[in-house]
Amino acid sequence: MLRRKHHGGDIGDGALGSTLKKSSPNPRSPSYLKDKPLAHHVTRTSESTSPASISANKIRSASKLCCSKLLPIFFMLMSLAQVTNKSTQGANIRMEKVLRGSITARGNNIKNLDIITKQKQEKQPRHPHADEHHHDNIDSYPRQPDRPPPLNSASQAMKHQPSSWVDGERKPKKELLELMKRQKQGLDKGAPILTRYLGDDVKVWAKKEEEGEWKEMVKKKEAQFKRDGMNERKANTTVSTAVDLVDKDHVFEEGLDTIVRKAIAALPEAEVNDDEKDKQLKDEKEEVFGKKDGPNRMKRETNGVAKSFASPIDAIHPKEGMEAVVLLEPTIGKHRPSKDAVFAFAEGYDLSIYLCFVESLRETGFDGDIVLSVSALENLKEGVEEYLRSVENIVLYTVEWTCLDGEGKETYETNGGIRHCQMNEFYGLHDVNEPDEHPISEPDPREARPVATARYELYWLWATKYESHSWIMLIDSRDAYFQLDPFEGVEREEDEDKSDGSLYFYAENAEVSNLGESSYNRNWLTKAYGLDAISSFLKEPVICSGSTMGGQVAIETYLRAMVAEFDETKCKMKGCDQGFHNYLLYSHKLDGAAGIRSVKVHAQGDGIINNLGVMRTKPLSEWGIFDVDRKEVLNWDKSVSPVVHQFDRDNELNNVIKERKRQMAKKWKEQRKSFASPIDAIHPKEGMEAVVLLEPTIGKHRPSKDAVFAFAEGYDLSIYLCFVESLRETGFDGDIVLSVSALENLKEGVEEYLRSVENIVLYTVEW
Structure with missing residues (x-):
C-alpha cells in the first residue's frame, strides 16, 4: 500500500503541519511582487508550472536587453512557451506561427526603441553610488508620458498569473483537517496520504474503498508532471535561442524566415544529461509519496519513459480539462507485468501459422506472455479463436482498421498490410473533472499508413504494460520458429529501478547483401530520407526490423523512436x-537516448535470433547451419539458434517445419476431442445449429467474477440462509449460482429471501 505513517497512521493535532511540505512565499502574490524588479519576478516563478516559468531563467540571462526590448519579447516568449510546453510532437508548426507573428509585429517597434534608447542613454545621469562596471551593464528604457513604464505593466500581468503555490498549501490543509476529524471518530485509520499537491482533481488522501483508483490517478499525475518538466527544459532551449536572436545587432536584416528557422532548429537539441535526469526521477518519486514508501513504488511510471522521443499519444492535443488516453484493451487474456513477453502482429493467418508460432515457443519452456494482434474475432479463420482461447498466458488484441483500397474507398480489410489504414478506437479523451465518465473515442491522429508501420504503436502500448526488468521480443509471427527459450541467459538488471536498458538488433547475412545492394532496402531508405542522408552507410549490413529484443525500458524507447x-x-x-x-541505428539517433544504455548489433548466426532471409544462394545445409539429421538450425559456432526467422526461404528447412505443423495440428485435434461438449450429443440436420435455451430466472451472470455453483432444490429457508449468509460474511463478492425448485414450489420465505440477495443467480429447471 502507498502509505505514509503519521504517529501510527493517524493525523494527530500536531502532525498536520508535518504532513505537508513547508510552502515558500507565493512569488506571484501582490505583496511579494511589490517593488521588486522585473528580473526578480521572473526568476522567482521558475518552480511554477505556469508558462512564464519556462522562460524565466533564459530571460534573466539576457540581462543586456533593455526593458523596452524585453517586455514585448517576454510576452512573445510566454506565448512560445505555452506552445512548446504541451509536447514536442507536432509543435514546430505552432511554434513557427507564434515566432513569425510575434517577431513581425514587434520588429519595427524594437528597432525604433533602439534608436530612442541610444538617445536617452547619452543623456542618462550616472547613479552617484554605482561603480563604472555597474553603469556599463544598466540598460534604460524611454519613459512615455501617455502610458506607465513597462515594469508596471509586467507587474500587473504577473499578478494575474494563476498560482499553484497557494492552492498547494490550502487544499491539502483543508482535506487533511477533514481526515483528522474523521480519524478522531475512528474512521479512515491508516489512510494513504500524499506529501505533494497534485491538483484539484486528485485528493490528498483516499478512503480504503477508493484507494486502488486513487493510486492510479496519482501515478498518471506524477507521470504528467514529469513529462511537463522535460518539455519545459526543451522549451528553455528554444526560448534562449529566440532571445539571443532578438539581441543581435541588425537581426531583422537576416529575414524573418531565417530567424524563425534558427529558433525552431534549437528545440530538438534540448536534452537533460543523465545525472540530472536520474536525480529528477528519484526526487519525483520521493516527493510524491515520501521516502518511506520504498524505491519501487512508482517504478511503472518513472522507468522506461524516453525523453529523446515523443510518446505516440502526444500526437493527440486535448483541450483544457481533457486528457488523452489509450482506449484499446485486450480482447482475450491479461498482461502479467513482471513476466517477459513476445510481441507479434498476426492478422489474417490460418490455424497452422498460430500453432507453429505459439506451440514451438511453449515447447521451449517459455512461461511469459505471448501478445498478439489478430483480426476481429468474427473474421478469424476456422479453429483459430478456439485454439487461441485455449492457450494459457496468451494476450490477444483485436484492432478495427479503416483502410483505403486502390480506388481510395474505405474498407476494413488490410489486404495483407499493403493498404494504408488508420486505427479506430485506439485513442480517446477523458474529462479530468469527471473521473467516472467513460472516455470518448478520438480519431487516429496519424495519416493512413501500412499496418506494418502502425504495429509499432501497438507494440509501444503493450511495452508500457511491463516492468523495467522484463525482457521483450518483437518478432514476425508468420515465419518464426522457436528451438530454445529466447530469454534464457539475457542480461538481467539487478537494479529494478534502473532507468535504461540494453537493445538487441539482428542483422541479415553481410556476405550476401548490404543496404546498398538490396534494392528493397535502398528504396525504403531513399523514399524516407533521400539519397544524401543514407549514402554514408549503404555498405553496412541490413538490420532486420522483424526481429528485435531488449529490456522493457530500452524497447519502449525504441518503439517511441519508430513511431516518431x-x-x-x-x-x-x-x-x-x-x-x-x-x-x-546507422544515423546514431539512438545513441545516448534516454532509456537505451547500449545497442548491440548481432551478426547473422551470432545471437538469439537467426535471420535466414538473404541466404538463398545455396541450401542452409551447405552453409553448414542446418543439421539435417537433428533437424535443427545452428549458429556459426554450432550452437542451436534459439529463434529461427525466415525459415520458409530454404526449401529443406521449410519442409521440416511443415511436417511439424502437421504434427501440431494433429495433437491439437486430439486435445479438442478428449472431452466432448454436452451439447455435442445433439446432432442437428444440415443448416441447423444446436443451442442451449435455459436462462436464469433471477439474476444475471457476471463473466469476470468468481462463482459458487450449487444444486439446492426443495430446502427450507434455514438451509439457504446458512449457505448464502456464511459465504457472504467471508467477504466473497462473486456470483452465487443455484438451481432451485419452480418458484411456486419454494417453501415459505425462500423466494423473498433469494430475491433480496445481491449477486445471486437462480435457475429453475422444469423436470
Whole structure:
C-alpha cells in the first residue's frame, strides 16, 4: 500500500503541519511582487508550472536587453512557451506561427526603441553610488508620458498569473483537517496520504474503498508532471535561442524566415544529461509519496519513459480539462507485468501459422506472455479463436482498421498490410473533472499508413504494460520458429529501478547483401530520407526490423523512436518500417537516448535470433547451419539458434517445419476431442445449429467474477440462509449460482429471501 505513517497512521493535532511540505512565499502574490524588479519576478516563478516559468531563467540571462526590448519579447516568449510546453510532437508548426507573428509585429517597434534608447542613454545621469562596471551593464528604457513604464505593466500581468503555490498549501490543509476529524471518530485509520499537491482533481488522501483508483490517478499525475518538466527544459532551449536572436545587432536584416528557422532548429537539441535526469526521477518519486514508501513504488511510471522521443499519444492535443488516453484493451487474456513477453502482429493467418508460432515457443519452456494482434474475432479463420482461447498466458488484441483500397474507398480489410489504414478506437479523451465518465473515442491522429508501420504503436502500448526488468521480443509471427527459450541467459538488471536498458538488433547475412545492394532496402531508405542522408552507410549490413529484443525500458524507447520516424518522414510505402529501423541505428539517433544504455548489433548466426532471409544462394545445409539429421538450425559456432526467422526461404528447412505443423495440428485435434461438449450429443440436420435455451430466472451472470455453483432444490429457508449468509460474511463478492425448485414450489420465505440477495443467480429447471 502507498502509505505514509503519521504517529501510527493517524493525523494527530500536531502532525498536520508535518504532513505537508513547508510552502515558500507565493512569488506571484501582490505583496511579494511589490517593488521588486522585473528580473526578480521572473526568476522567482521558475518552480511554477505556469508558462512564464519556462522562460524565466533564459530571460534573466539576457540581462543586456533593455526593458523596452524585453517586455514585448517576454510576452512573445510566454506565448512560445505555452506552445512548446504541451509536447514536442507536432509543435514546430505552432511554434513557427507564434515566432513569425510575434517577431513581425514587434520588429519595427524594437528597432525604433533602439534608436530612442541610444538617445536617452547619452543623456542618462550616472547613479552617484554605482561603480563604472555597474553603469556599463544598466540598460534604460524611454519613459512615455501617455502610458506607465513597462515594469508596471509586467507587474500587473504577473499578478494575474494563476498560482499553484497557494492552492498547494490550502487544499491539502483543508482535506487533511477533514481526515483528522474523521480519524478522531475512528474512521479512515491508516489512510494513504500524499506529501505533494497534485491538483484539484486528485485528493490528498483516499478512503480504503477508493484507494486502488486513487493510486492510479496519482501515478498518471506524477507521470504528467514529469513529462511537463522535460518539455519545459526543451522549451528553455528554444526560448534562449529566440532571445539571443532578438539581441543581435541588425537581426531583422537576416529575414524573418531565417530567424524563425534558427529558433525552431534549437528545440530538438534540448536534452537533460543523465545525472540530472536520474536525480529528477528519484526526487519525483520521493516527493510524491515520501521516502518511506520504498524505491519501487512508482517504478511503472518513472522507468522506461524516453525523453529523446515523443510518446505516440502526444500526437493527440486535448483541450483544457481533457486528457488523452489509450482506449484499446485486450480482447482475450491479461498482461502479467513482471513476466517477459513476445510481441507479434498476426492478422489474417490460418490455424497452422498460430500453432507453429505459439506451440514451438511453449515447447521451449517459455512461461511469459505471448501478445498478439489478430483480426476481429468474427473474421478469424476456422479453429483459430478456439485454439487461441485455449492457450494459457496468451494476450490477444483485436484492432478495427479503416483502410483505403486502390480506388481510395474505405474498407476494413488490410489486404495483407499493403493498404494504408488508420486505427479506430485506439485513442480517446477523458474529462479530468469527471473521473467516472467513460472516455470518448478520438480519431487516429496519424495519416493512413501500412499496418506494418502502425504495429509499432501497438507494440509501444503493450511495452508500457511491463516492468523495467522484463525482457521483450518483437518478432514476425508468420515465419518464426522457436528451438530454445529466447530469454534464457539475457542480461538481467539487478537494479529494478534502473532507468535504461540494453537493445538487441539482428542483422541479415553481410556476405550476401548490404543496404546498398538490396534494392528493397535502398528504396525504403531513399523514399524516407533521400539519397544524401543514407549514402554514408549503404555498405553496412541490413538490420532486420522483424526481429528485435531488449529490456522493457530500452524497447519502449525504441518503439517511441519508430513511431516518431513515421511522424517525421510520412513514408507510407510498405516496408518503410525497415528503413526507419536501419536509419535509427546507422544515423546514431539512438545513441545516448534516454532509456537505451547500449545497442548491440548481432551478426547473422551470432545471437538469439537467426535471420535466414538473404541466404538463398545455396541450401542452409551447405552453409553448414542446418543439421539435417537433428533437424535443427545452428549458429556459426554450432550452437542451436534459439529463434529461427525466415525459415520458409530454404526449401529443406521449410519442409521440416511443415511436417511439424502437421504434427501440431494433429495433437491439437486430439486435445479438442478428449472431452466432448454436452451439447455435442445433439446432432442437428444440415443448416441447423444446436443451442442451449435455459436462462436464469433471477439474476444475471457476471463473466469476470468468481462463482459458487450449487444444486439446492426443495430446502427450507434455514438451509439457504446458512449457505448464502456464511459465504457472504467471508467477504466473497462473486456470483452465487443455484438451481432451485419452480418458484411456486419454494417453501415459505425462500423466494423473498433469494430475491433480496445481491449477486445471486437462480435457475429453475422444469423436470
